[in-house]
Amino acid sequence: MTQMIIDLRSDTITQPTLEMRQAIAQAPVGDDVLGDDPTVQALETYVAQLLGKEAAVYMPSGTMTNQVALRVHTEPGDEVILEAEAHIYYYEGGGPAALSGVMCRLVTGQQGIFSAQDVISVLRPADPHFPRTRLVCLENTHNRGGGRIFPLSNIQAIAEICRDRHLKLHLDGARFWNACVATGLSPADYAAPFDTISVCFSKGLGAPVGSALVGSAADMQRARRFRKLFGGGMRQAGLLAAGALYALQHHYDRLADDHAHAQILAQSLAEIPGIQVNPADVQTNIVVFQTPGRDAVAVADQLDQQGVRVLPVGPHALRAVTNLMVSRAQIQQVPERVQAVLGSGIALA
Numbered sequence: 001m002t003q004m005i006i007d008l009r010s011d012t013i014t015q016p017t018l019e020m021r022q023a024i025a026q027a028p029v030g031d032d033v034l035g036d037d038p039t040v041q042a043l044e045t046y047v048a049q050l051l052g053k054e055a056a057v058y059m060p061s062g063t064m065t066n067q068v069a070l071r072v073h074t075e076p077g078d079e080v081i082l083e084a085e086a087h088i089y090y091y092e093g094g095g096p097a098a099l100s101g102v103m104c105r106l107v108t109g110q111q112g113i114f115s116a117q118d119v120i121s122v123l124r125p126a127d128p129h130f131p132r133t134r135l136v137c138l139e140n141t142h143n144r145g146g147g148r149i150f151p152l153s154n155i156q157a158i159a160e161i162c163r164d165r166h167l168k169l170h171l172d173g174a175r176f177w178n179a180c181v182a183t184g185l186s187p188a189d190y191a192a193p194f195d196t197i198s199v200c201f202s203k204g205l206g207a208p209v210g211s212a213l214v215g216s217a218a219d220m221q222r223a224r225r226f227r228k229l230f231g232g233g234m235r236q237a238g239l240l241a242a243g244a245l246y247a248l249q250h251h252y253d254r255l256a257d258d259h260a261h262a263q264i265l266a267q268s269l270a271e272i273p274g275i276q277v278n279p280a281d282v283q284t285n286i287v288v289f290q291t292p293g294r295d296a297v298a299v300a301d302q303l304d305q306q307g308v309r310v311l312p313v314g315p316h317a318l319r320a321v322t323n324l325m326v327s328r329a330q331i332q333q334v335p336e337r338v339q340a341v342l343g344s345g346i347a348l349a
């Protein structure tokens with residue numbers, strides 16, 4: 001019997017729904033590089049208002065919105081403060097060095113979360129010997145931190161340091177919507193401490209393509225120039241923006257379902273001998289679980305044969321991300337399939 005595949009590799013695997021495809025088909029478009037695309041403009045206006053900022057710029061990816069933000073806030077030779085496991089540092093191809101010529105100064109957080117004191121400890125005095133510290137970047141929720149939420153109180157304390165020291169503050173908010181839904185904070189309240197925020201439409205929200213950078217009108221004007229310079233100016237991009245707008249207006253609230261599914265999954269996996277996971281660590285839609293003594297790549301291969309897809313994220317660590325393609329009934333089938341693999345002993349390292 002062929003089993004339905006349950007794909008938990010990432011929340012990027014989501015496919016546009018029929019209704020989203022209809023919105024895309026009907027979207028009015030124009031040449032967005034010439035400023036003519038009404039659907040891109042509608043999306044940018046909507047997102048800027050939602051986050052309580054002046055303007056937004058739609059771009060093809062979250063990597064581009066982050067890297068454009070770095071370029072907007074810095075000059076070559078400047079220093080950027082980042083958490084050691086930050087996506088911007090870890091997964092963006094060396095972009096900070098290649099595209100902005102900046103130094104990265106790392107602080108070590110706890111599952112990606114750090115404090116104002118951590119920032120203070122790496123600040124440079126104004127002295128010609130040192131690079132100029134210009135920018136602090138946070139990530140909320142934190143990808144490699146297993147979907148960890150950055151508490152607003154920490155953010156506010158860090159923002160105060162940034163104000164005192166004339167530093168800019170950027171948020172990598174690829175999963176910002178998850179943080180808002182999980183905490184109940186409004187996007188505007190959660191975005192308030194930041195100069196710029198990158199938000200994603202193609203993860204949990206389920207749009208096919210795109211992210212937006214959000215901030216002041218002056219910063220977004222600069223961002224538009226660097227988007228073009230980095231090759232991210234798109235013409236009839238309204239077709240893509242229509243999916244993003246639809247996703248934001250229709251799939252935002254249901255992120256709570258993904259969080260509930262992740263909690264159910266974590267609790268059921270915690271019962272399985274050979275698996276270690278603390279459900280209390282699962283705050284949003286990412287479940288990282290350990291398979292002590294078993295090679296994570298081998299376990300992932302075995303699970304794949306059982307129709308469950310997850311990603312190895314360490315020698316004995318795997319990641320499952322709940323998303324709009326996975327129903328509660330499917331989540332409830334996962335433990336049985338995991339047990340079939342772990343019980344077999346095949347995946348022993």
Ligand SMILES: *Cc1c(COP(=O)(O)O)cnc(C)c1O
Pocket residue numbers: 060061062063064066087088139141142143172174175200211
């Ligand atoms: C996915 C992700 C990005 C980049 O998104 P792409 O659109 O894939 O380039 C940036 N930051 C974080 C935290 C992410 O999880």
